[in-house]
Amino acid sequence: xxxxxxxxxxxxxxxxxxxxxxxxxxxxxxxxxxxxxxxxxxxxxxxxxxxxxxxxxxxxxxxxxxxxxxxxxxxxxxxxxxxxxxxxxxxxxxxxxxxxxxxxxxxxxxxxxxxxxxxxxxxxxxxxxxxxxxxxxxxxxxxxxxxxxxxxxxxxxxxxxxxxxxxxxxxxxxxxxxxxxxxxxxxxxxxxxxxxxxxxxxxxxxxxxxxxxxxxxxxxxxxxxxxx
Numbered sequence: 001x002x003x004x005x006x007x008x009x010x011x012x013x014x015x016x017x018x019x020x021x022x023x024x025x026x027x028x029x030x031x032x033x034x035x036x037x038x039x040x041x042x043x044x045x046x047x048x049x050x051x052x053x054x055x056x057x058x059x060x061x062x063x064x065x066x067x068x069x070x071x072x073x074x075x076x077x078x079x080x081x082x083x084x085x086x087x088x089x090x091x092x093x094x095x096x097x098x099x100x101x102x103x104x105x106x107x108x109x110x111x112x113x114x115x116x117x118x119x120x121x122x123x124x125x126x127x128x129x130x131x132x133x134x135x136x137x138x139x140x141x142x143x144x145x146x147x148x149x150x151x152x153x154x155x156x157x158x159x160x161x162x163x164x165x166x167x168x169x170x171x172x173x174x175x176x177x178x179x180x181x182x183x184x185x186x187x188x189x190x191x192x193x194x195x196x197x198x199x200x201x202x203x204x205x206x207x208x209x210x211x212x213x214x215x216x217x218x219x220x221x222x223x224x225x226x227x228x
Contacts, residue, residue: 008079060137107121108159109160
């Protein structure tokens with residue numbers, strides 16, 4: 001397993017998210033999650049999906065750290081973490097991040113809201129980041145992480161800045177930027193049929209507050225395993 005990378009996919013459970021007016025049906029979330037799971041079933045990456053059914057930690061930074069650490073504890077040396085709310089993210093970018101980690105480099109995909117939609121790192125990189133010193137779920141996340149890495153002399157490659165879907169405004173912007181043939185175009189359009197007063201549409205770029213694990217390709221015997 002040491003030569004393989006784990007791909008952490010963070011998403012919110014549709015039933016929990018349906019409390020928002022814009023998402024009165026589970027089909028929006030189910031379609032998004034199904035789309036990403038199919039898309040991310042890459043042969044040489046082990047897909048690990050996290051939703052909110054298991055809580056590990058009292059604050060967001062602790063929960064995110066635990067999710068990464070638990071994955072490394074499975075024996076992985078490299079982890080790529082992403083959410084399901086960045087439709088413009090491509091497989092090519094994920095594979096590029098994987099290649100960079102294979103060469104010993106860290107890779108970050110910054111988002112326009114000040115966070116990041118992708119983080120690819122090595123097991124040893126965790127010791128150089130103080131998760132408690134980062135103001136998670138704010139516009140300062142990417143800059144604070146980048147400054148910590150710079151202070152510790154950690155080289156990191158930055159992917160193209162992309163838009164996370166955090167509200168109806170960003171949803172519309174992403175929708176109009178996607179090509180007419182993009183598979184997520186029709187899924188996102190469903191969001192326009194509901195209230196425009198939504199504060200949060202899908203905010204899984206911040207990886208939610210809770211996690212549960214389903215392992216695809218690799219994992220302990222007691223967990224669900226499917227071939228990729």
